[in-house]
Amino acid sequence: MEDKHEIRLCGFGGQGIVLAGYIIGQAATVYEGVNAVFTQDYGPEARGGACRADVIISEEAVRYPYIDKPSILVAMSQAAYDKYIVSVREDTLVIIDEDLVKPTGTISNQLLSIPASRIAEELGRVAVANVVMMGFLAAATNALSPDAMRKSILASVPPGTEDLNTKAFETGFDYAKAKAS
Amino acid sequence: MSDRGHLEGEHFMSGDDACAEGAISAGCRFFAGYPITPATEIAERMSDRLPEVDGTYIQMEDELGSMAAVVGASCGGVKAMTATSGPGFSLMMENIGLGIMLETPCVVVNVQRAGPSTGLPTMVAQGDMMQARWGSHGCYSIIAVSPDSPQEVYDLTIKAFNLAERFRLPVLVMTDAAVGHMYEKVVIPPLSEIELVPRRRPNVPPEEYWPYMPDDDLVPPMANTGEGYRFHATGLTHDEQGYPEMTAEAQDRLVRRLVEKVERYRDEIIEVEEDSIEGSEVVVCTYGITARVAMIAVERARQEGIRVGMLRLITIWPFPQDRISEIARQVKAFVVPEINYGQISLEVERSAAGRAGTILVPHMGGDVHNPETILEAIRQAVK
Numbered sequence: 034m035e036d037k038h039e040i041r042l043c044g045f046g047g048q049g050i051v052l053a054g055y056i057i058g059q060a061a062t063v064y065e066g067v068n069a070v071f072t073q074d075y076g077p078e079a080r081g082g083a084c085r086a087d088v089i090i091s092e093e094a095v096r097y098p099y100i101d102k103p104s105i106l107v108a109m110s111q112a113a114y115d116k117y118i119v120s121v122r123e124d125t126l127v128i129i130d131e132d133l134v135k136p137t138g139t140i141s142n143q144l145l146s147i148p149a150s151r152i153a154e155e156l157g158r159v160a161v162a163n164v165v166m167m168g169f170l171a172a173a174t175n176a177l178s179p180d181a182m183r184k185s186i187l188a189s190v191p192p193g194t195e196d197l198n199t200k201a202f203e204t205g206f207d208y209a210k211a212k213a214s
Numbered sequence: 215m216s217d218r219g220h221l222e223g224e225h226f227m228s229g230d231d232a233c234a235e236g237a238i239s240a241g242c243r244f245f246a247g248y249p250i251t252p253a254t255e256i257a258e259r260m261s262d263r264l265p266e267v268d269g270t271y272i273q274m275e276d277e278l279g280s281m282a283a284v285v286g287a288s289c290g291g292v293k294a295m296t297a298t299s300g301p302g303f304s305l306m307m308e309n310i311g312l313g314i315m316l317e318t319p320c321v322v323v324n325v326q327r328a329g330p331s332t333g334l335p336t337m338v339a340q341g342d343m344m345q346a347r348w349g350s351h352g353c354y355s356i357i358a359v360s361p362d363s364p365q366e367v368y369d370l371t372i373k374a375f376n377l378a379e380r381f382r383l384p385v386l387v388m389t390d391a392a393v394g395h396m397y398e399k400v401v402i403p404p405l406s407e408i409e410l411v412p413r414r415r416p417n418v419p420p421e422e423y424w425p426y427m428p429d430d431d432l433v434p435p436m437a438n439t440g441e442g443y444r445f446h447a448t449g450l451t452h453d454e455q456g457y458p459e460m461t462a463e464a465q466d467r468l469v470r471r472l473v474e475k476v477e478r479y480r481d482e483i484i485e486v487e488e489d490s491i492e493g494s495e496v497v498v499c500t501y502g503i504t505a506r507v508a509m510i511a512v513e514r515a516r517q518e519g520i521r522v523g524m525l526r527l528i529t530i531w532p533f534p535q536d537r538i539s540e541i542a543r544q545v546k547a548f549v550v551p552e553i554n555y556g557q558i559s560l561e562v563e564r565s566a567a568g569r570a571g572t573i574l575v576p577h578m579g580g581d582v583h584n585p586e587t588i589l590e591a592i593r594q595a596v597k
Contacts, residue, residue, distance in 0.1 A: 054397075055226065055397060058226050058397050058398075059226035062224070062226050062398070062399035063224050063225065063226050063399065068398075068399070069226070069398070069399070070396060070397065070398050071226075071396070071397035071398075072392075072395070072396050072397075073395065095398075096506050096509045096510070097506055097507065097509060097510045097585070098392075098396055098506055099507075099582070
């Protein structure tokens, strides 16, 4: 793992963006033993509008809890992409749901994509698109420990959905590995 | 107290959740409240958790009722708390005053958002710091603490309960929307490792008990209502038996004691965190979420060669005036960023008493400071 990752997840309210931020932070702190802080954009307009979850993961203690320019931006809706793409650096890794986001107007030179929502639908529930995306993120970057993520997902999802969520994570994970090879 | 329902271990938790868990760890078994952003999650979690530990959760009709119920529950012998934000805090002021007058241990949490009035319900501020000190009418001393992380919310909520029992008064946990909604790791120790201050019980037979006859440290032992001790509670100025006594002499005796029982033990109560104050030429003095934002400015200033120290106030009231007065003899100035238009900065200025300057870095709320504005103030301070 590199020393510090600043991950910004964004999408529309209801996609499980905030839950994804929580799962990633829990994986890092409780299951991997590094430091993490998770903050969120929280407003009455959150459901349906652009929402974001910011997670900083670091070997060192994190005092300043906010992200100025993320090292990784995950966008799962066009509105959220348009709102947050201005925050990236040239070396920010941008990951999009390719069916939902047209990646225009970015200075970032690193772009990866996955049809996360389509894959989730094929698995049986579009609601697990966020978990597909987390699988992809865990495989495509060195920011997260895949094992810690698996544990954190199982500890966080509603009872009875463990198999579906595990499958969603592994599918996203394998998709990234296949794409890279 | 049994370990049942105690959530020992490492958790990834928000400040609000950590507050509820701190309360449960401290033995709080009564919560009365009225949901309000950004404090709602505390009520929500207490409504889940209290039934698991045979406690009571009541959603009241408003914040006046909430605070009244908390005072009543504590008089009945149960550790009690409520949690709110600015608009609810305003409504609680009357009965916080009753809690002070009746000398009722309890904890009031204010997850501050931007005001005045309903302001910015979901967004951060630190605008209620003076309200915490002076918001209820009359003359009194209060204890208030201000955490800067979910872990510290947990720790200070326990401390607040302990101080409340030790000094018999409502203790305020002044957190903010940023810390309340921020998630970090929270370590909850085994119950056996948590130090709890028990209620000071009467040491005389029921028929000899006077509810407001203080011990040598000015704090009276407390009988629970319904146990057979005679107990008269009134918001009116009262004598040591609890009966109204409408004289300037009784007022002097009572109110002087209400103030002194806190002020005399300032050193026992006050907690601050210091970083590199020795040899510094400027000290950033702040609290809550702003301390974490200011740290970036402090680090950048040090890279520029400025000798800057950091004084983080964990206890806000009683104010750490003696330490600030000491530091004022060695530094050029204090830089005080806070998310209001100058509240704690006034106390710093008073404590420094002209020996060092005080530079306020205000913010009207809705967001935290840009660290650059704090850095600029640090540069100004050493010019």
